[in-house]
Amino acid sequence: MINIITVDGPSGVGKGTLCQLLCEHTGFHFLDSGAIYRSLAYGVLDKKIELENQPGLVALASVLPVEFIDGKVWFEGQDISLTIRNEDVAGMASKVAAMPAVREALLQRQKDFARQPGLVADGRDMGTVVFPQAQVKLFLTASAEIRAERRVNQLKNQGVTANINKITQDIIERDQRDMSRATSPLIPADDAFVIDTTDLNIHQVFDKSKQILQNCGI
Numbered sequence: 001m002i003n004i005i006t007v008d009g010p011s012g013v014g015k016g017t018l019c020q021l022l023c024e025h026t027g028f029h030f031l032d033s034g035a036i037y038r039s040l041a042y043g044v045l046d047k048k049i050e051l052e053n054q055p056g057l058v059a060l061a062s063v064l065p066v067e068f069i070d071g072k073v074w075f076e077g078q079d080i081s082l083t084i085r086n087e088d089v090a091g092m093a094s095k096v097a098a099m100p101a102v103r104e105a106l107l108q109r110q111k112d113f114a115r116q117p118g119l120v121a122d123g124r125d126m127g128t129v130v131f132p133q134a135q136v137k138l139f140l141t142a143s144a145e146i147r148a149e150r151r152v153n154q155l156k157n158q159g160v161t162a163n164i165n166k167i168t169q170d171i172i173e174r175d176q177r178d179m180s181r182a183t184s185p186l187i188p189a190d191d192a193f194v195i196d197t198t199d200l201n202i203h204q205v206f207d208k209s210k211q212i213l214q215n216c217g218i
C-alpha cells in the first residue's frame, strides 16, 4: 500500500506551499496535477492544435511528452517551468481541463505518480477522482477576497501592480466555472477534511494538517 495525501481546493488558496511543507515533513513524492494540465496547454499552443480538434487534444494528452525533474518541468527537452505559469497557458489549461476525454487521457499519467514512500497530490479532483483511496484528503478553502489579496501581494513582490477588484471578480467567476463543470467539479470528497484558511497563516494551516496526518497514522 502506498500512502497518499491529497490536497484539493481552488486556486490561490495556498495548496502549493502546503504541499511543499508536507513533502518535506513526510519525505513523500509530489504530484502537481495543475502543471500537467498546464503542460498540455503549452503543447496545444506550441503545436497550434485547435480547441475544436478533440482527437488531436486527446492524442497529445495520451503521450504528453512532459517530465518533472528536480522541481523543473521539461517538454520535449525544453524547460517550460516558467512559461507554463503565464496567463495564456493558464487560460488554455482551464479550457482543456473542462473536456472529459482529456481528463480521462491524463488519469493514468497522474495515478502513476504514486510511489513509495508515498505521495502528496495537489489539484482539484485528487481526492474525488484520481486517488479516491487516499489515506488523508485535505480540502482548502478561503474567501475570494483573501485569495485576491494574496495574489495581489504575490504580484507586488514580482514588481507587478494589479487591480484587486478585477482579480476578485476573476476568482469568483473561475470558482463558479470550476464548481459547476460536469466532469470532476471542484468539490470536497465526502471523507475530506475541509480547512478554511481565510484567517490562518501558512504555519497554522500546516500545523492543522500535521495534526490530521497524525490522527490518520501518517
Ligand code: DC
Residues within 6 Å of the ligand: 011, 033, 034, 035, 037, 038, 090, 093, 094, 095, 097, 098, 122, 123, 124, 125, 126
Ligand atoms: O492549479 P493550477 O492553477 O496550476 O491548475 C491549472 C488549470 O488546470 C486550472 O484551470 C485548473 C485545472 N486543473 C484541473 O482541472 N484539475 C486538476 N487536478 C488540476 C488542475
